[in-house]
Amino acid sequence: MHAAHSRPCPPRAPDKVEPPLQAPGAAKVCGVCGERAKSHHFGGMACDSCKAFFRRSVQNEAYRHFRCAYEGRCHITISSRKCCQNCRFQKCVKIGMEKKWVMSEEERQHQDKLRKERKRQRLEEADGRRAECPKPPSPMEAHRKSRHLFLSEQEVKEIDMLVKKFYESFQKCVKIGMEKKWVMSEEERQHQDKLRKERKRQRLEEADGRRAECPKPPSPMEAHRKSRHLFLSEQEVKEIDMLVKKFYESYSSNPLEPQSNPNGPALPTRVVSVFVNAVTRLVSYIFTLPRFRQIAACDQRVLLKHGVLAMLILRGSMVYDSGQDVFDIKAEGAKVGLDDVKSVMTPDLYQNHHKFVQKMQSLGLDITTLMLLQMVVLFSSDLSGLADPDAVARTQDHYTCLVRRYMSWWYGEETTRLLYPKMLHVLADLRALTEAHNMNT
Structure with a gap:
């Protein structure tokens, strides 16, 4: 996004x-x-x-x-x-x-099956006609000899005009983009109507079931843990727990060397050391994710090239302590002040970075939401150079829907309706900030 x-x-x-x-x-x-x-x-x-x-x-x-x-x-x-x-x-x-x-995936598969069956039947019919009549006479060669026995010249002209107009209208439809493959047979249309009615019936039954289970649902902010099953499946809960667990496990596998003078200001070399360690840790974490490993290797490189820096900036907003104006990486006992960051950036870039961190802090997002947001940032389907952008888009859609459902459970649906679009708009600032970083490095 x-x-x-x-x-x-x-x-x-x-x-x-x-x-x-x-x-x-x-x-x-x-x-x-x-x-x-x-x-x-x-x-x-x-x-x-x-x-x-x-x-x-x-x-x-x-x-x-x-x-x-x-x-x-x-x-x-x-x-x-x-x-x-x-x-x-x-x-x-x-x-x-x-x-x-x-159409749904099931409808599309059914339609493809019907198309193949019709094509097979047409080929069989064509083969049968060729066997019955190896060399059929041309209609244009014989019809003129007997046409005057059945049609007047005026009727012939009218028929020719109707046929001509029909094919002209057909060509106009093709020119404006109408596709023959979109036209369904009567059997396909009936099947699609049947599927729509079945889905509608299932949704009504599910809605009736939820109303019966919870006639007066409690406020999500008061009893959100009791209603988690209404928003997240057990599989989704396990996936969220796995993302958080593996992220913090990456700290122990890539420890940061202790600072020689913990109480003194961080030198530029120290800031760079923290940054390099964070990149190493983040890349190792990403490669532990099952959904990332399912992406083609060439697309993995593209996602890492464009996504790691954006994830680091987003991670910075998670560990920023506004009271002390420092990035407090508690898991490693490392602190990097804003002045330390300023020493390795241009003034304009520093200002934009500081504004973004403040804007993210103002949203008041919890750690788990920010963890899921990292996945949305990583799987960007509109990057140039992707061999299979649809596969990346499906993964990004998965995490986009997952973070929305998690927020609906954690913050409540009313709060999420306001907070969720604001969060996505801040991602536009993240994209611009990442590009600014790339231009200045």
Whole structure:
């Protein structure tokens, strides 16, 4: 979840957003973020990134929980499209993308199966016709000899006009991006309707079950541990515990050498030593994560190259002590003051770094939320050079949904509706700060 600017929120968009008109022969542009597009997807001209975002949002029904902290007026561009899911989804809808055109994985597999079966039948029929009639006569060679017995010249002209108009309209549909493969057979449509009704029935039963179990649910802030099962599965709880445990285990496997003068100021070499040790520890921690090891090796290198520094900056906001103005790494007994950090940065970079830390501190996030946020930062699917961005996007979506559900349990749903979008907007500042660091190193 990154954006390329450092403001707390994207620029405000005008009240009314119209899909951009595509001039004939002009380069196709995504109506959501403005990136180059290949064709229409789900009824609207969209790039691959916005297409994948729209599909995932509808398939897992995450769009129902999207909220905008800025009254739905965020301006969506290539650099800010990750900042506000709600405004991005609403813009997808405005340019004509239809939720009902998004099929589930089961529906898509069933449709592929039907396509293959129809193709096989057509090939068999074609083979049968060739066997029955090795060399059929051309209709254009014989029909003219007897046509005058059945049709007048006026009727022939009318038939030719109807056929011509039909194929002209078909070509227009193809030019504007309509795909033949999107047209389902009657059997496929009935199967899809059946699946929709079954999912709706299951959701209603689950909702009735929750109401029966808890007619008057307690406040999450008063009894959140009792309601954890409503937000997190046992598997998700185990995964969160594993992330936290392995992170602190990385301290013991990569200890920091003791400072020669603990009470004196940290020398620049000491600051660099702490930084190098933190990088080593973080990389070793990342390689213990099962979901990271499932990513292709070439994509692992890309994620480490762009994600480790962002995770370190985020980690710094976790250990910052605003009362003493120091980064207090209690697990290692190391303290690095703001003045020590200032000695190894340019003034502008130091100011931006300090502002980001203060902004993160103002959100008041707990350690576990920040741990999960590190995973969202690491698995960035919009990085250039990824061989399989979809695999990275699925992992990032997993952690994005996981941190949302964890926050709903820990802070309560009402607080999370306000806190969650603000947290994602701060990630835009993190992206800009990381890029500034890279430019000055």
